[in-house]
Amino acid sequence: MRSLPRIEIVGPVAEAWNRMPRSARWLATLVLVGFLFLLPNLTIPVIDTPGSDFASVLFFPVGIYVLIALGLNVVVGEAGLLDLGYVAFFAIGGYAMALLGTETGIPFVLILPLGILASMAGGLILGTPTLRLRGDYLAIVTLGFGEIIRIIARNTDSIGGPRGINQIPHPPSVGGLKFGVIDPKPYYWLLLVIIILVTLLVRNLQRSRVGRAWTAIREDEDAAELMGVPTFKYKLWAFAIGAGIGGSGGVLYASKVISITPDNFLFILSILFLSAVVLGGSGNMPGVILGAVVVAYLPERFRGFSEYRELVFGAVLVAMMVFRPQGLLPSRRRAAELRRGDQSPDDAVGGEVATT
Amino acid sequence: MSSLLELDQVTMRFGGVTALREVDLNVDEGEILGLIGPNGAGKTTVFNVVTGVFAPTSGMIRFQGKDLHIEPRAGLGLLDGVASRLGPLKGVLTRRRSRNRITQLGIARTFQNIRLFSEMSALENVLVGTDNHHQTSVPGAVLRLPRHRAEEHSGRERALELLELVGIAHRAEETARNLPYGDQRRLEIARALATEPRLLLLDEPAAGFNPNEKRALSALIRKIRDTGYTILLIEHDMGLVMPLCDRVAVLDFGQKIADGLPSTVQSDDKVINAYLGVPA
Numbered sequence: 001m002r003s004l005p006r007i008e009i010v011g012p013v014a015e016a017w018n019r020m021p022r023s024a025r026w027l028a029t030l031v032l033v034g035f036l037f038l039l040p041n042l043t044i045p046v047i048d049t050p051g052s053d054f055a056s057v058l059f060f061p062v063g064i065y066v067l068i069a070l071g072l073n074v075v076v077g078e079a080g081l082l083d084l085g086y087v088a089f090f091a092i093g094g095y096a097m098a099l100l101g102t103e104t105g106i107p108f109v110l111i112l113p114l115g116i117l118a119s120m121a122g123g124l125i126l127g128t129p130t131l132r133l134r135g136d137y138l139a140i141v142t143l144g145f146g147e148i149i150r151i152i153a154r155n156t157d158s159i160g161g162p163r164g165i166n167q168i169p170h171p172p173s174v175g176g177l178k179f180g181v182i183d184p185k186p187y188y189w190l191l192l193v194i195i196i197l198v199t200l201l202v203r204n205l206q207r208s209r210v211g212r213a214w215t216a217i218r219e220d221e222d223a224a225e226l227m228g229v230p231t232f233k234y235k236l237w238a239f240a241i242g243a244g245i246g247g248s249g250g251v252l253y254a255s256k257v258i259s260i261t262p263d264n265f266l267f268i269l270s271i272l273f274l275s276a277v278v279l280g281g282s283g284n285m286p287g288v289i290l291g292a293v294v295v296a297y298l299p300e301r302f303r304g305f306s307e308y309r310e311l312v313f314g315a316v317l318v319a320m321m322v323f324r325p326q327g328l329l330p331s332r333r334r335a336a337e338l339r340r341g342d343q344s345p346d347d348a349v350g351g352e353v354a355t356t
Numbered sequence: 357m358s359s360l361l362e363l364d365q366v367t368m369r370f371g372g373v374t375a376l377r378e379v380d381l382n383v384d385e386g387e388i389l390g391l392i393g394p395n396g397a398g399k400t401t402v403f404n405v406v407t408g409v410f411a412p413t414s415g416m417i418r419f420q421g422k423d424l425h426i427e428p429r430a431g432l433g434l435l436d437g438v439a440s441r442l443g444p445l446k447g448v449l450t451r452r453r454s455r456n457r458i459t460q461l462g463i464a465r466t467f468q469n470i471r472l473f474s475e476m477s478a479l480e481n482v483l484v485g486t487d488n489h490h491q492t493s494v495p496g497a498v499l500r501l502p503r504h505r506a507e508e509h510s511g512r513e514r515a516l517e518l519l520e521l522v523g524i525a526h527r528a529e530e531t532a533r534n535l536p537y538g539d540q541r542r543l544e545i546a547r548a549l550a551t552e553p554r555l556l557l558l559d560e561p562a563a564g565f566n567p568n569e570k571r572a573l574s575a576l577i578r579k580i581r582d583t584g585y586t587i588l589l590i591e592h593d594m595g596l597v598m599p600l601c602d603r604v605a606v607l608d609f610g611q612k613i614a615d616g617l618p619s620t621v622q623s624d625d626k627v628i629n630a631y632l633g634v635p636a
Contacts, residue, residue: 201498208497208504209487216473216484223471226407228459228488228551237494333475336531 036192040185051303056184059256061296063191064249069276069292070198070285071245076274077283077334078202078211079238080218081131082139085146086273088126089119089243091265093250095153098165098260108171112251119247120240122149127239131232134221146270154262164261168254179255187256194252198245199285205241214238219337268310275313279320281327283334290329359418360385360555360586361406361463366415368401368610375401377610378415383555388577388587390601390618392594394630397607399590400468403557406588407465408458419461420554427453459488462554466544466561468590474533478524478543481532482515485550518546522576538569542576549580556580558589562596574600598622606630 017025040055049057068090075083096115100106106114130141154162171179177186205211213234216224225231254260272295280291295313299305305312320327326335361383368376376398383389391399405412408425417424428435428450435442435449442449453461464485473481490511496504519525522542527535532543541561548556558577562570574596581587591597597604598618606614606621608630614621621627629635 204500205494205497208508209483209490209492210494210497212476212480212484212487215476215480219473219475220471222409223467223473224484225455226409226459226465227485227547228456228464229484230454230456232454233493241494336475 033196037189040188047301049297049300049303052300053184055188057297057300059184059188059191060253061300062293063188063195064253065273065276065292065296066289067191067195067198067249067252068246068273069280069288069295070195070202071242071249072273073242073277073282073285073288074202074205074245075238075242076277077288077331078206078214078218079235080214081235081238082135082142083239083242084139084143084270084274085126085149085267086142086242086246087265087267087269088146088149089122089246090250090253090269091149091153091262092119092122092243093247094254094260094264095159095165095250096247097251097254098168099159101169101255102165102167108169108255111255112248115251116244116247119250120244122247123239123241123243124236126243127236131235131239143267143270146267150262150265150267153265160261162262164259164264166259168258168260171255181258184256187252191252194248198248202241202285210234210237215333275317279317279327281330281334284327284329284331287327287329287331291327294328359383360420361588362418363402363406364416364418366405366412366417368398368405368410369413375610376405376412379607379610379612381605381612381615383586383588384603385554386581386584386586387602388581388589388600390597390604391588391590391607392592392597392604393607396609397630398610399607400559401610402607403465403559403588403590406557407463408453408455411452419458419463422461424458424461425453426450427457459551459553462552463557464548464551464553464555465557466541466548466559468559468563470540470544472532472540472543472547474531476532477529478519478532478535478539478546479512479515479528481543481547482518482550483511485547486511486514488551515546515550518549519543521549521579522546523572537564541565541573545576545580549585553585555586555588558587558591560590560592562591562593570596594622 020028040058043054048054068086071089072083072086075081075086093115096118097111100111100114101108126142126145130138130145133141153159153164159165170181171190173179177189179186179190213224213229213231216227216229217231217234221231253264257264273292276292276295277288278291279294280289281287326338330338359382361381363379363381366376366379366381367374379398379402381402391402393399401410404410406417406424411425422436426446432449473484476484490507492501492504492507495501516525516528519528522545524535524539524542524546527539532540535543541563545556545558545561561577562573565573570593577587577589577600589597589601601618603616604614604618604621605612606624606627608626613626613630614624616624
C-alpha cells in the first residue's frame with residue numbers, strides 16, 4: 001500500500017496528557033467536567049446553534065448520541081462485534097419509559113433501571129442465538145433485529161401502533177431542578193451524570209479480565225477460546241452492557257420528548273450511531289465521544305445544510321476510510337489491528353485451527 | 357488409572373479424508389511424550405481433537421478418567437466421569453464440552469503457526485491465560501470488588517514469574533508482534549502455562565530455531581516438566597526429540613505405527629520406512 005501522510009490531529013495532545021502528573025490530570029478532568037456542566041448556560045458565539053436552542057441541542061441529539069455511541073462502542077469497539085441494529089435498544093428503553101410512565105405509577109428512579117434491564121434482556125434475546133455467528137452474518141442478523149423491534153412497535157395497537165405513545169410524564173423535580181417542558185438543562189445535566197458514570201464503569205471493565213477477554217476475542221477468537229476465555233459469555237456480556245447503555249439513552253430521551261412513535265427509531269439511526277463510533281475511533285472512549293459530537297452537532301450548527309447530511313456523510317466516511325481508517329482519535333491498539341488488516345488477513349494462518 | 361490422557365480408538369474424518377484412524381494413545385502423568393511422523397500424518401489433528409477444536413468422528417478421549425468431549429449439564433457435576441455410561445439419558449443429561457471448558461480441565465497448547473494476541477503486550481497475553489482460573493466477572497470488575505483486585509494482583513505476579521521462566525521477562529511490556537520470532541514462541545509457552553494446565557501440548561515449538569536456540573528450548577521443556585507438568589510434544593527435529601522425550605509415538609497417514617522408548621522407535625522398520633519410503 002502507498003503510504004499516505006497521516007494527519008496526527010491528536011498525537012501531541014495525547015502525549016502531553018500522558019506526560020502530565022496525576023494531580024494535573026485530575027485537575028484538568030475536573031475543569032472539563034465543570035465546563036460541560038456550565039455549557040448550556042454559556043453563549044459562545046462560534047459553537048452556538050443559531051437555528052435551535054443550544055441547551056436543547058446539547059441534550060438531543062448531542063448528549064444522547066454520545067451516550068449511545070459509548071454503548072455501541074462496547075459492542076463494536078471492545079468486543080469487535082458489528083451491530084447494525086443498535087437502535088433497537090434505544091427503542092426498547094424509550095418504550096419502557098413511555099409504557100411504564102403512562103400506564104403505571106412507577107417513579108422515574110425505578111423506571112430508569114427497569115428500562116435498562118428491559119434493554120439488556122433484549123440484548124440477551126438477540127445475542128443468545130446469534131452470537132455463534134461471526135462477522136458479516138452477525139451484522140445482517142442484528143440489522144434484522146433493529147427492524148423487527150420497530151415493526152413490532154408499529155403493528156402493536158396496545159402500544160399505540162404507528163401513532164406511538166403520548167403524554168409521557170417527566171421525571172419529578174429534585175430540589176431546584178425542574179424537569180419540565182420549557183427548560184432542557186436539567187435533562188442535560190442528568191444525561192451528563194449518566195455519561196460520566198458509564199465512562200467510569202466501562203473504563204473499569206477495560207482494565208479488567210473482561211476487557212482483556214474482549215481484546216483477545218477481537219484479535220483471535222479461536223486462540224482466545226483455547227486459552228480458556230469463555231468467548232460466548234463475554235460476547236453476550238458485551239451485547240447486554242451495550243444494550244443497557246442504549247436503553248438508558250432511550251429512557252432519558254422518552255422522558256423529555258412527551259411523545260414517541262416508531263418513526264423515532266429508524267434504521268438510519270443505527271447507521272448514524274455506528275458512524276459516530278467509527279468516525280471517532282472505535283475502541284477509544286474520547287474518540288467515540290468526539291465522533292458522536294461531530295455526527296450530532298454539525299447538522300444542528302449548519303441547519304441549512306442538514307438536508308444534505310447523508311450526502312456529506314458519505315463523502316466524509318469515504319475520505320476517512322482512505323486517509324484515516326482508524327478514526328479521528330483512535331485507540332493505539334485498534335489502529336494497529338486495522339493496519340495489520342490491510343496487509344495480512346488474520347484468517348490466512350491455514351487450517352491449523354479450523355473456524356467452525 | 358495412571359494415564360492422564362487416553363485416546364481410545366479415535367477416528368477423525370473430514371468428508372472423504374481420514375485424518376486419524378483408530379488411534380490409541382496414552383499420556384502418562386509426568387512424562388514428555390514425543391509425537392512424530394511425516395508431514396500430514398495427523399499430529400496436529402491429534403492436538404485439535406484433544407483441545408476440543410474438533411470432536412472425533414468416533415472413539416473416545418479421556419482426561420483424568422473423564423470424557424473429554426462430553427460434560428454433564430449445569431448442576432449435574434457429580435456425573436462427570438460417568439458421562440459416557442449414561443446410555444439413553446446421555447443426550448438429556450450431558451452436552452458437548454466447549455473448548456474453553458476443556459482448557460479449564462487442565463489442557464493447554466501452543467500453535468504451530470504462532471497465534472498470539474498480537475496487539476496486546478507480552479504480559480497481557482499471559483494475563484489472558486491466568487484469567488482461566490479467575491472468578492471475577494462483569495459485576496466484580498465494574499465495582500472493582502476486592503476479589504477482582506486480588507486476582508489482578510496475583511495474576512500479574514504469576515504472569516511475570518512465567519515470563520521469567522521462559523526468559524523474556526525483560527520484554528513484558530512490549531507488544532507481542534514486535535517480539536523477535538523466538539521470543540514469540542516462548543511467549544506462547546508462557547501463555548499456555550498461565551492457564552495452569554496438567555497437560556501441556558507443544559506444537560513444533562522449535563520450528564525455525566537454530567541449534568543453540570533448540571538446546572535452550574530443550575532445557576526449558578525439561579525444566580517445565582520437572583516443575584510438575586506433563587508434556588505432549590510435536591517436533592520434527594529428531595536431534596531434539598530423541599534425547600528429550602521419555603517415550604515417542606509415531607503417526608503415519610493417520611495411524612499409529614509405533615510407540616515406545618526413543619531408542620526402540622528409532623530402529624523400528626515401519627518408522628524408518630515411513631520416513632524414508634519403502635525400498636522398491
